[in-house]
Amino acid sequence: MLKALVIDAGNCTGCKQCEMACSLENEGEFNAAKSRIRVFDFHTEARFVPYTCTQCDEAWCQQACPVNAITTDSLGVKVVHDNLCVGCKVCTIACPFGTVNYNASTGKVIKCDLCGGKPACADACPTGAITYQDVEQGGFDKMKVWATQSANAATYDGPNVPKGSQASGTGH
Amino acid sequence: MTACRPAEPEPASKGIALMKYVVLGAGPAGVTAAETLRSVDPNASITLIGGEPEPPYSRMALPYLIYGKIGEDGTQLRQDPGHYDQQRIRYIMGRCGGIDSRSKQLFLSTGETLPYDKLLIATGASPIRPPIPGSNLEGVENCWTLEDARNILKYADKGSPVVLVGAGFIGSIILEALYLRGCKITVVEVAPRMVARMMDETAGGMLGRWCEAKGVQVLTNTRVTGIAKGAEGGARLSVRFSNGLSEPADLAVLAVGVRSNTGFLVGSGVAVNTGIVVDEYLQTTAKDIYAAGDCCEGIDLSTGKPDMLAIQPVAVEHGRIAALNMAGRKHRHRGSLNMNVLDTMGLISSSFGLWQGAQVGETGKLIDEHAFKYMKLEFEGDKLVGAQCVGMTDHVGMLRGLIQTGFHMGEWKDKLLAAPERLREAYVSVSQRAPTTGPTAPHVKTPVVEVSHAGASGH
Missing domain, CATH: 3.30.70.20 (Alpha-Beta Plaits)
Structure with a gap:
């Protein structure tokens, strides 16, 4: 499971x-x-x-990696393989959640792999x-x-949102 | 997922004829497309055509090959040598000599004629060869193909003098590779600063100063006027500049830009502007022919207009979306976000979206010239539309998240204008109120709590 x-x-x-x-x-x-x-x-x-990291189903970091260094393990976890990672950092800008980071001391990227x-x-x-x-x-x-209870939370209606759902913000 | 795809409205198909997909080009766009096609159509025939005598590899990995971080096998897009066979993707080598979009076939340099039901053109781009006298001499190289990288390794060793022509994004990545290889570098750039098409004067200036501090000679506002053979017993070449000076070089690397590979499309019915013209389903002007990656002009998310965004993540997005459309699963491409990340000998910079700023917008800046730190955020209304960073890498992907999602920053906008470094906080704060509809909404029904707050939905 x-x-x-x-x-x-x-x-x-x-x-x-x-x-x-x-x-x-x-x-x-x-x-x-x-x-x-x-x-x-x-x-x-x-x-x-x-x-x-929430371990996206179809992960942006994984799609963006030019050398297939991020793979999905049997637990569904997106794992960075240090032996393959070249340190190009494209995953760090591709992940829209900002949860892949560059580790300058190893020259590789790091992300949560659920240990x-x-x-x-x-x-x-x-x-x-x-x-x-x-x-x-x-x-x-x-x-x-939980987060919907936050008072300063924002709505979104960016160019990526299908027309039908724009401005439907908070309703029920 | 191997579910049967919905029936394709394909009038000509008789009985259960299998689809024949041909993917021309084996870079990230082509390989992603071939794999996507296989994932949605388990029975189709899929042919992937590579233009170079190599397994499909990533150009982006070449700099790391040059300074020895990886071997040639580390440049491959997929590591398992049996991957394509396992996926039942027929991988062949050949250059395309032309396409007949009426009879739906493609002619290869090998003499083979390939019929197709759906064709994807993913032929990428090629480096521009500037008309410099002497640029055909031995030791003048591009840094674009695996073969180019092998030549660079041959001509440049530790301590070799190297002239790098072009300090754009690609030039700057090569710069780092040559530096780490131990070469003595002079970089020549026509523009007044480095990475002029990725970052502004402040950022470009920081990069220039950083390079000079590392012992790299940076010549901006300068052209190469000619390359000649070097003196007997000295360096292989002598490179002359518009400032009247010249430098000896064992290797000159040309990195002045790339151009879409579309020459073979003349007369094919596939319209070409600066790249192949595609609609929002990545279909070309010819029926059943699609295009993806550097060879085409997909939509730029920031402007809504077609543009050639020659970066890896865009190639992959295109490849995937085009393949789904080819397989009859309609997916509209809303646009790709332009973004880049660059490591210049340890100084890491990135830029996103409209980094030059919106036409009518506001800018938040944080500049620390001494510490080589810079962050600039561009707003339009209360939305973030562009960003640049130098010397900051932590959670930098959040910039993409905010720009691409189009969050209203509400009260955070003023906070960020005053202190751009609070970006991460702002991101978590605004993003954690989940949208209740749309693509990132919960897939299960969740109770929605009534909230009333000022900066709520835009209109």
């Missing part, structure tokens, strides 16, 4: 232990700048949002804001519902 990181930002206290755990697990050092999960801090709203099925961030999270659950639980949709 496929599992995913479920982020319930409402439970996040901003302790950033997930960032430390991620960096230690994947880079062998405590360096939040190299964490693949990032906690955003909206202090005027007293709100924290853990943010990382091969045992995500360190979820283990480290003391409040259950980040859990690792069956996909059917619908973590992403839950996250969206």
